Every structure is written in C-alpha cells, then in structure tokens.
Amino acid sequence: MKTLFIGGIKSGKSRLAESYILKQAKQKPYYLATTELIDDEMRERITAHQQRRQDRFTTLEEPIQLLNALKNCASTVLIECVSMWLNNMLYHHHNETQILQELSDCLQLPNDLVFVLNEVGLGVIPDNPLSRQFVDLSGKAAQLLSEHCDQVFFCCAGLTLRLK
Secondary structure: EEEEEOOOOOOOOOHHHHHHHHHHHOOOEEEEEEEOOOOOOHHHHHHHHHHHHOOOOOEEEEOHHHHHHOOOOOOOOOEEEHHHHHHHHHOOOOOOHHHHHHHHHHHOOOOEEEEEOOOOOOOOOOOOHHHHHHHHHHHHHHHHHHHHOEEEEEEOOEEEOOOO
C-alpha cells in the first residue's frame, strides 16, 4: 500500500504520518530521513523529529538516492520528506525528468510506503525562478504521488482530511 500525507509546514503531517505507519506496520518500520543538515535551525528540526520517533523506527538517512535506499528496506517505510528530497535534487542539479522518474520508480516498489510532502502551491507565486521551479516540481510530484497512492490525506491544524 502507498499512502501520501500532504499539507503545509507545521500542519502536523509528519506526526500524523508517523502515527499512521506505526499502527499499520506489522514489524518495526523504516524512517527514511531526506534532510541534509545545513544550519543550526535545521539541526533543531531534525533533533525534534528524532526525539519524537525515539527508537520506534529503523532510521535511514539518504538525501539523494531515494530509490536505492528504498530497495534495501524489508518492511514499511516512511519517507520524510519528499519536499526536502526534491530540494536536494534541484540543489545537486538533477533535472525534472530524472527526479520524477526516480519518484515514479519508487512507486513501483513492492514495499508499503508512506510519503510526506509539503503543499507549497497554495500561496503566492514566488518571485524568483528557482523557487518557481521548486513549486512547479512539487506540484507535479504531488500529482504523481496522489495518482499512484492508495490513500491520500491532507493535513491542516494537526487534523487529516482523507482525499482518496
């Protein structure tokens, strides 16, 4: 089964996805962390996520090679988060076609996967090309994921609304 949790920043999507996967998994799930440590503020966010999940997950850290990391997982995987992975891929000069193909390949894996993605398309149009490229890519990734996921949950204010 493939599941997507999508919502704005601080909407509760990570916490809700973690709770969901812990209820669904038959054995200890994997937590695939995609965030690259770039500054002190990001360190605080990473630490908060680590403290919340404690030892309930087997943690993997992979900011770029999502497909390769998922191929080695023997049970359910929480991908936290696709938005940071997209950011990393753009930063490391991968093109949109490569990025969407890798995401599509991940969706073909037999693993139960739970994706977390920021909804970034509800605000104003960004004022610079790179930000517009990220927003457009994120929207395309959201459409790809929602098309292939069995369940899609929109998160807002710590609540979920099932879309699919």
